[in-house]
Amino acid sequence: MVVAAPLSQSLRDRAFDVLSRVPDPEIPCVSVVDLGIVRDLREGSPPTLVITPTYTGCPATVVIEASIRAALDGAGLAELTIETTLSPPWTTDWISDDGREKLRAYGIAPPPKGAARSSLRGIVGACPRCGSSDTEEISRFGSTPCKALHRCLACGEPFDLFKCH
Amino acid sequence: MGEALYDYALRLGDDSLVLGQRLSEWCGHAPMLEIDLSLANVALDLIGQSTHFLKLAGEAEGKGRDADTLAFHRDVLDFRNCLLVEQPNGDFAQTIARQFLFSNWQELLFRELMHSKLEVIAAIAAKAVKEVTYHTRLANEWMVRLGDGTAESHARVADGLDWMWRFADELFAVDAALETLIGDGIAADMRLFRGEWDIRVDKVLADATLEIPKPRRAATGGRIGHHSEHLGHLLSEMQFLPRAYPGARW
Numbered sequence: 001m002v003v004a005a006p007l008s009q010s011l012r013d014r015a016f017d018v019l020s021r022v023p024d025p026e027i028p029c030v031s032v033v034d035l036g037i038v039r040d041l042r043e044g045s046p047p048t049l050v051i052t053p054t055y056t057g058c059p060a061t062v063v064i065e066a067s068i069r070a071a072l073d074g075a076g077l078a079e080l081t082i083e084t085t086l087s088p089p090w091t092t093d094w095i096s097d098d099g100r101e102k103l104r105a106y107g108i109a110p111p112p113k114g115a116a117r118s119s120l121r122g123i124v125g126a127c128p129r130c131g132s133s134d135t136e137e138i139s140r141f142g143s144t145p146c147k148a149l150h151r152c153l154a155c156g157e158p159f160d161l162f163k164c165h
Numbered sequence: 166m167g168e169a170l171y172d173y174a175l176r177l178g179d180d181s182l183v184l185g186q187r188l189s190e191w192c193g194h195a196p197m198l199e200i201d202l203s204l205a206n207v208a209l210d211l212i213g214q215s216t217h218f219l220k221l222a223g224e225a226e227g228k229g230r231d232a233d234t235l236a237f238h239r240d241v242l243d244f245r246n247c248l249l250v251e252q253p254n255g256d257f258a259q260t261i262a263r264q265f266l267f268s269n270w271q272e273l274l275f276r277e278l279m280h281s282k283l284e285v286i287a288a289i290a291a292k293a294v295k296e297v298t299y300h301t302r303l304a305n306e307w308m309v310r311l312g313d314g315t316a317e318s319h320a321r322v323a324d325g326l327d328w329m330w331r332f333a334d335e336l337f338a339v340d341a342a343l344e345t346l347i348g349d350g351i352a353a354d355m356r357l358f359r360g361e362w363d364i365r366v367d368k369v370l371a372d373a374t375l376e377i378p379k380p381r382r383a384a385t386g387g388r389i390g391h392h393s394e395h396l397g398h399l400l401s402e403m404q405f406l407p408r409a410y411p412g413a414r415w
Binding site: 055056057058088089090138139141142145165 | 199210
């Protein structure tokens with residue numbers, strides 16, 4: 001089957017519907033669309049899905065691409081090709097509002113919107129459990145490249161903070 | 166152009182690869198859990214950088230070698246990293262001293278490379294510079310904590326710095342091969358930010374109550390493949406599996 005350009009709306013809808021159900025392997029509460037890993041679906045023959053890595057050294061990058069490939073293939077969209085781009089670099093501002101809410105509900109303090117530029121200067125993460133902003137940093141490096149360890153001084157709960165980048 | 170770019174991409178990629186491998190030796194051995202996580206994270210970032218630069222090197226060379234082939238099937242004389250990154254970890258203070266000199270340099274380097282006329286280099290640098298800023302902060306903070314800490318931590322970090330200092334000049338050395346790429350707007354001219362690096366380093370050392378080490382005869386040669394004995398041992402461990410089982414797949 002030849003897919004005619006421009007992309008039909010239904011193909012775009014189908015692709016994004018599938019991708020919105022592909023979880024991040026490290027933080028499965030959010031999808032690759034929520035995180036802003038999926039950047040574009042470009043017209044052409046075949047159409048190309050453009051994705052971007054989050055952190056340079058993120059070991060999940062390969063797994064993410066493989067899961068996207070498998071999900072597309074499984075949904076009958078095997079004709080889409082996948083292209084990885086580094087530019088413009090991904091920042092935490094690419095995470096959708098929906099994605100931020102899912103992170104919070106999961107217990108990970110999301111990065112404040114629009115904070116990527118000032119990321120290195122004293123970001124205070126609100127506790128995802130009680131909402132207090134009376135928190136402190138335990139360790140700037142956490143269990144994955146994208147997270148830092150913080151602790152809430154109000155309720156005493158330690159929590160992960162998605163690093164602003 | 167292809168050959169010069171191949172060489173330059175190897176220099177960038179091998180710096181990151183070798184230091185990433187060195188830091189990963191700390192995994193499970195660091196003094197505290199938080200430090201273990203930090204060093205492993207920094208190692209991961211560096212290995213990520215090297216993947217991009219070595220991929221570029223393979224494309225510039227045009228012989229079909231990918232990043233893994235260049236990392237695991239190249240011998241020691243063909244590595245182009247600076248001597249600083251291959252130095253043994255020593256104790257924690259010596260590791261931090263090495264990281265301190267390197268990350269401050271790499272951050273300034275990537276700030277320049279963000280403006281490279283070669284788009285792929287600019288993209289890698291723009292992405293990685295944010296991560297390297299974390300590395301610099303980690304190393305600077307530990308320099309101060311160790312230097313301005315106990316008598317023992319002060320003595321250890323002063324020793325570590327004294328050992329690493331002789332490898333700093335090589336970071337800024339420009340040879341003929343590099344001069345051409347600088348002229349083309351592809352490579353960064355490190356001489357331009359030597360002054361800024363000195364200011365940064367001096368400030369942290371002052372905060373850390375550490376003396377600036379006495380000048381020494383600079384140790385150089387890494388960029389043309391003249392390495393210390395340490396690199397061969399590092400590679401033998403890193404390359405063992407792919408060499409013993411060529412084509413092995415997970």
